[in-house]
Amino acid sequence: MAPHKLLKVEVLSKTHVKPKKPLGRSECQLVTFDLPYLGFFYNQKFLLYKGSNFDEIVEKLKAGLGIVLEEFYQLAGKLGKDADGVFRVEYDDHMDGVEVMVAAAAEEVGVADLMEEMGMATFKELLPYNDILNLEGLHRPLLAVQLTKLRDGLVMGCAFNHAVLDGTSTWHFMSSWAEICRGSHSISVPPFLDRTKARDTRVKLNLEKPSDAPEKAKSAENGDVTKSDPPLQEKIFRFSESAIDQIKSNLNSNPSNGTKPFSTFQSLSTHIWRAVTRARQLKPEEITVFTVFADCRKRVDPPMPENYFGNLIQAIFTGTAAGLLSAHPPEFGANLIQKSIEMHDSKAINERNKDWESNPKIFAYKDAGTNCVAVGSSPRFKVYEVDFGWGKPESVRSGTNNRFDGMVYLYPGKSGGRSIDVEISLEAGAMEKLEKDKEFLMEA
Template structure:
């Protein structure tokens, strides 16, 4: 474990108590792994932030030490998170870890006037900013910044863990694999990583792509996005909690007229796409895009293991006119989504990769499409099982980074079963209309 120094200073309402770094407990030597075509498009995204909120009366210093000790153990297997980005002599990006590197950045902080209930109100993200590391930090900055930063903050009646992961080296599946392994070690349910990460990215794609990138100079505007006429629009976020019975009702409604059943994801996605299109009050001829960041682990040939560590996602797009979404039965949108997802097989994935390698395009986080609804995360991630030894989370939220008008994060509901939380970022007026849309809200 690297050294730590006290830094007693205030950032807004949060007092920084100490800053340090954590390295793998055992020396690993130098490890290198080439970034592949699945990773590289995300270099101009921002660090992916997750906020996990807990009720806890345990000793805060003991919590911090337990987290650091467990982190040092889990990093023995997940050593890439303790490394940095680098480029070889040909300009090919790679992730490198060496025992001389400082490791993961860990900050201990206090916001003792803040109660858990204030953070679980499910409205907005402005209160999260000082509880999360690396706001507005691009993945490309991983050339000289740690690839994982953690902030542990003491609340009046709990603790919050804010994490920032470099999105150029891992996706959501890998993120929650790591978080589960870390919590299992801290809670004592496992002494070592039960399912080690599969670290050889070249098994998924072994093409060397040379990139000449410099860091963009423009800073992000987290609370604003540009409208079609160039004016700024204020974004707002809200979590809509759908009970298991509400999800069942949505699925039953979408499947009422068809012979081939739609999945829960396809049904809920169509429900959200239709409601957001209504809330935006689009003209019938205006296009609307639905985007899903799909896991390709089981789509590739040969298939990759669930433990594959890295990015193994691709954005799948489908587009239609707003008038067609709103004038047709709900299964119209569901069918568009299903067709796009089912057609994205190994052949389509390979064609997309080959096209990108011929003419690499580095995406920005807001490039998902016009009037877009873009779905990330997954209700399959077991986020409420991340128990470090003081109980299950009260809430799990995404941070401020990588948000734009139409970004949707799906999480399992805290109550379990088939319940799903839908976290939506929308232009303020549209979100106000969505909040009053009885057809969308169902039983919530």
């Protein structure tokens, strides 16, 4: 099917959904873990389902959303500031709530058509809030959902304000919403909503409108493409359970003195970092940076519960010369990643927060490092268990927002077990080389 057919998406209605019960007014200060992401774009998720009775499904989803928002009411609010200029999430019963759009794709478009591994730009019409900065949460909902009817199913496109929550919180919300729609009267794990338990420093930011955001984010929002921003290509590389096990066992087959076994994440990350560096054909002296947006819930002191709602991630950076990474065996890169992750303890997190608070800097979504490979999402997120009552998703992907050369999203493979899907955005020339790299593809 020709990709342009997907662009025939007609929005049929736009409504708002509030918590089913009145909750009054509440305010929750954004903290140091949240604030740097005001210059990112809304974080988009794309879930594809088979199913019939579209109108019935829409009503069921809206009804479930009204119930789940009683616990996750912050997503029904807006960004605001207190009298001192400190950002916060504000909710009251008079606010609009979550924006829900109902749409229809061209009649011939079916689920199988969207299973093709096209770039997400092809699917842009199926996602809300493209190129919308999180700072816009001052004026628009913090969550938007677009439900698009297909011939034999539907697409659920979601846009979450990234200044309000990270991936762990996103999938906690999605699984809770699905739980309600499957018939539960309450969610099994309510969110832990007090962000100040993780960090209570009050940081004043002089941001009022999108023009206050970083230049790179603004230029992307305006559709500007500079010479430093070549066209990107995206592809999903699917690694089976046996391929993942082989990558991990190969890396751990030559243990050096004093090193711990490398985890699945460290093994796959090294595999990706080395392959992308080869594909980019960097000069030996050029620096390449591996970045992981790491969950800090168990790293902070005191530790925060898994159901902490908000951002509790920090970027961990590992850098080396491309020549060193390529010339040494894989254990060299894996050691660098392992040490960087291990060193990022509560003391390091606290120091990073103090440094940022002394000189607050709003990140652009591309600030992940030189010649970087930056990993977001996690194969631990149970994305294929988000079943609203008519079956598990056929495909789960990240949207078009916050993509740059070297951005990688990891998801569990749909086949289950230890399989992992690796969604990579790269400059076209490098992607062409990566697609032919037998070592990366685990082909003999």
